[in-house]
Amino acid sequence: MLVLALALVFTACRVSYSFTGADIPKDARTVSIDLFDARAPLASPRVAQVFTETLRDLMQAQTPLNLTGSDGDVQYAGEIVGYDVQPVNIQSNETAALNRLTMTVKVRYVNTLDTDKNSESTFSRFADYDSGQDLTSVEETLVREISDQLVQDIFDRTLGSW
Numbered sequence: 001m002l003v004l005a006l007a008l009v010f011t012a013c014r015v016s017y018s019f020t021g022a023d024i025p026k027d028a029r030t031v032s033i034d035l036f037d038a039r040a041p042l043a044s045p046r047v048a049q050v051f052t053e054t055l056r057d058l059m060q061a062q063t064p065l066n067l068t069g070s071d072g073d074v075q076y077a078g079e080i081v082g083y084d085v086q087p088v089n090i091q092s093n094e095t096a097a098l099n100r101l102t103m104t105v106k107v108r109y110v111n112t113l114d115t116d117k118n119s120e121s122t123f124s125r126f127a128d129y130d131s132g133q134d135l136t137s138v139e140e141t142l143v144r145e146i147s148d149q150l151v152q153d154i155f156d157r158t159l160g161s162w
Helices: 002-012 045-062 135-158
Strands: 030-033 066-068 074-090 096-111 119-130
Touching (some): 045 074, 045 096, 045 135, 074 119, 074 135, 096 135, 119 135
Parallel strands (some): 030 066, 030 074
Antiparallel strands (some): 096 119
């Protein structure tokens, strides 16, 4: 009788842990991430490629999902809709000490196993750089930094369990 009671307690109580904080659908096995289009006037195709690869890398590193070319159980698509440089931190001589590169990404998330979780969201992040530097000399580093922040925001919003 005691063994039966213990068996019921241990099978009825199940705790599931995730070290990434991901709330991935139980039956999901694959993720597909389309190449994001560079729709913003100043965004180059290289910027779109870096962003897309950063998103793919994060999904492979933080989920057990297998990356597939199309029709994944979980799907991401979208475009870079904003890519702007603005002066910030104006000094007394009316020159900017810093410039700010801002990227804005529109993301469509499709969960084929739970369509109630499908969403379309816009995410925006920025990085500042010294105004004495030419954008082309720091652009690659800034785009990688901003992309890291954006894909973490996307992950948290779509698969985050908080």
